[in-house]
Amino acid sequence: MGNSGVQAFLWTRHRPFPKLLNVMNRIQQVWKRSRSFAPFSLAAGIAFSAAQSHSAETLAPAPRKPNVIFILADDLGYGDLGCYGQSKIKTPNIDKLAAEGIRFTDCYAGSTVCAPSRATLMTGLHTGHNVIRGNTHNLALGPKDLTVAELLKQAGYRTGLIGKWGLGDEGSSGVPNKKGFEEFVGYLDQTHAHNDDTDYLWR
Numbered sequence: 001m002g003n004s005g006v007q008a009f010l011w012t013r014h015r016p017f018p019k020l021l022n023v024m025n026r027i028q029q030v031w032k033r034s035r036s037f038a039p040f041s042l043a044a045g046i047a048f049s050a051a052q053s054h055s056a057e058t059l060a061p062a063p064r065k066p067n068v069i070f071i072l073a074d075d076l077g078y079g080d081l082g083c084y085g086q087s088k089i090k091t092p093n094i095d096k097l098a099a100e101g102i103r104f105t106d107c108y109a110g111s112t113v114c115a116p117s118r119a120t121l122m123t124g125l126h127t128g129h130n131v132i133r134g135n136t137h138n139l140a141l142g143p144k145d146l147t148v149a150e151l152l153k154q155a156g157y158r159t160g161l162i163g164k165w166g167l168g169d170e171g172s173s174g175v176p177n178k179k180g181f182e183e184f185v186g187y188l189d190q191t192h193a194h195n196d197d198t199d200y201l202w203r
Contacts, residue, residue, distance in 0.1 A: 065156065069097060072121065074114055074164075078107075114190045115139070115166040122147040122167060122179070132167060135190060140174030141167050149180030158182060166190035170202070 071094065078084045082091045083098035110120020111127055119125070119132035123145050127133045131142060141147070149159045160183035161176050168174015169188050176184040187193035188202045 068152075068157075069101070070121075072118070114164070118165075119167055122149070124148070135166075137189070137191075138169070140169065140172035141179055143173050143178075145174075145179075147179045149176075151180075153180050153182075160184065162186055164190060164193040166193070 080086055080089065080091075081098075082089075082095040083103055109117045110130075111117040111133075113135050115132050115135050116127050116130060119130045119141065120127065122141070123130060125145075131145065132139045149161075152159055159181050161181045162184075163186045165176055165184070165186060165188050167179070168176075175188065185203050186201055187198075192198065
């Protein structure tokens with residue numbers, strides 16, 4: 001990914017494993033070299049994480065911004081996780097995140113289907129005001145649709161997305177790199193994301 005804005009997309013095709021793991025490892029290495037980073041994953045998971053970078057000239061270190069990890073999984077209810085009372089299916093890693101962070105008890109999906117639910121999460125707008133109100137193809141977030149990722153960047157966070165996007169296809173105004181995400185590996189289209197054995201991912 002370059003620094004030239006709109007022309008910065010490196011849309012490349014990768015065969016799934018192990019090449020996808022290599023791509024993700026490279027992204028993690030870039031994030032680890034920075035003192036301010038944030039992985040964000042959408043679809044089988046959305047994740048944010050970040051930390052504020054500090055200037056070498058600062059006499060006293062400024063308070064660090066909290067890391068933020070948000071996981072969004074299609075068709076996953078709160079009762080499916082151990083941290084919310086699930087006892088039959090073990091979810092130790094997510095349970096640990098909940099134990100060491102904040103466990104929300106009053107969070108609702110913005111819609112009953114993929115794309116509008118993600119659009120609500122990204123923009124904070126309910127479906128009456130959102131441009132994406134269903135899983136219809138050729139819909140995309142517009143240039144004026146401000147996302148939480150853009151706000152996090154303005155606050156000094158590094159942002160990244162791994163997984164399903166569904167809010168703008170190739171060439172549209174809604175691709176992740178135009179909506180606040182510095183790094184992206186995954187599916188642009190929610191229908192494409194239904195194929196676990198895909199022969200390519202967008203980057």
